[in-house]
Amino acid sequence: MAEEAPVFNLSPDGPIGIFDSGVGGLSVWREIARQLPHESTLYVADQGHVPYGIRSLSEVREYTKGITRFLLARGAKIIVIACNTASGAALRTLRESFPGFAFVGMEPAVKPAAENTQTGVIAVIATKATFQGELFHSLVERFAAGVRLETQFCPELVELVERGDLDTPETETALRQCLTPLLKAGTDHLVLGCTHYPFLVEAITRITGPNVTLVDPAPAVARQTARVLDYLNLRAPVTARVKHTFFTSGAPEAFETLAHRLVNFDGDIQSVAWHGNELQTTD
Numbered sequence: 144m145a146e147e148a149p150v151f152n153l154s155p156d157g158p159i160g161i162f163d164s165g166v167g168g169l170s171v172w173r174e175i176a177r178q179l180p181h182e183s184t185l186y187v188a189d190q191g192h193v194p195y196g197i198r199s200l201s202e203v204r205e206y207t208k209g210i211t212r213f214l215l216a217r218g219a220k221i222i223v224i225a226c227n228t229a230s231g232a233a234l235r236t237l238r239e240s241f242p243g244f245a246f247v248g249m250e251p252a253v254k255p256a257a258e259n260t261q262t263g264v265i266a267v268i269a270t271k272a273t274f275q276g277e278l279f280h281s282l283v284e285r286f287a288a289g290v291r292l293e294t295q296f297c298p299e300l301v302e303l304v305e306r307g308d309l310d311t312p313e314t315e316t317a318l319r320q321c322l323t324p325l326l327k328a329g330t331d332h333l334v335l336g337c338t339h340y341p342f343l344v345e346a347i348t349r350i351t352g353p354n355v356t357l358v359d360p361a362p363a364v365a366r367q368t369a370r371v372l373d374y375l376n377l378r379a380p381v382t383a384r385v386k387h388t389f390f391t392s393g394a395p396e397a398f399e400t401l402a403h404r405l406v407n408f409d410g411d412i413q414s415v416a417w418h419g420n421e422l423q424t425t426d
């Protein structure tokens with residue numbers, strides 16, 4: 144059902160809203176900032192609720208609606224859901240709740256993996272919730288008909304990335320557990336179906352070796368964002384003053400350290416808190 148009288152402030156000068164449960168969406172933010180250097184962004188990390196992957200669909204939907212209202216109130220002209228779990232759970236609900244507003248969602252990149260496999264075996268790693276969503280089932284039906292598709296959910300990985308444990312023995316053990324059956328099955332394309340995982344690429348590659356191609360959808364999501372902005376005539380002018388602001392519902396100091404380490408971000412970081420279903424800045 145549509146939210147009551149949503150007011151959109153759609154100006155080419157407005158920022159791109161981006162959100163995730165935590166730092167994972169920064170792998171998408173990084174691509175958007177690289178491909179669309181004249182665009183400003185507002186990034187929300189809902190670290191007060193991370194991980195989304197173990198929560199119910201209705202909880203995730205409520206969070207994403209609250210984040211959307213927060214971003215709309217700050218002039219977002221488009222919203223990129225930089226989270227596979229939230230896209231699977233809530234993309235349709237958000238489009239219904241905010242009709243006429245543009246959302247770019249994400250899905251595990253099964254299509255390019257299926258098109259390029261040589262062994263005929265591809266694998267997706269993602270959160271449990273992503274595999275349970277209808278979006279994933281439709282992806283498999285549409286694109287994986289001629290290949291063998293292996294799946295694994297790796298419950299610890301999101302929290303390890305949130306802690307900044309990108310290459311510790313604990314991370315290596317969790318990755319080996321998750322990846323070994325996929326490698327034994329003959330996988331040659333591994334789809335990173337959670338936006339936290341691109342930050343583990345070095346550790347993953349050490350385990351998979353050079354013959355497995357890792358597929359990260361972030362570049363395609365940034366290209367899609369550009370296409371939608373063009374279609375809506377909402378691209379920022381090249382003269383735009385670019386500003387990036389990050390918000391977290393978790394601990395801002397920890398987020399700042401990690402954002403610097405993961406994507407070299409040194410800009411404005413603000414603390415936000417949930418009041419019921421509404422996200423508000425804390426001053």
Ligand code: DGL
Nearest residue numbers: 167194195196227228338
């Ligand atoms: N980054 C996320 C994804 O792409 C969500 C991880 C989580 O919070 O469980 O699925």
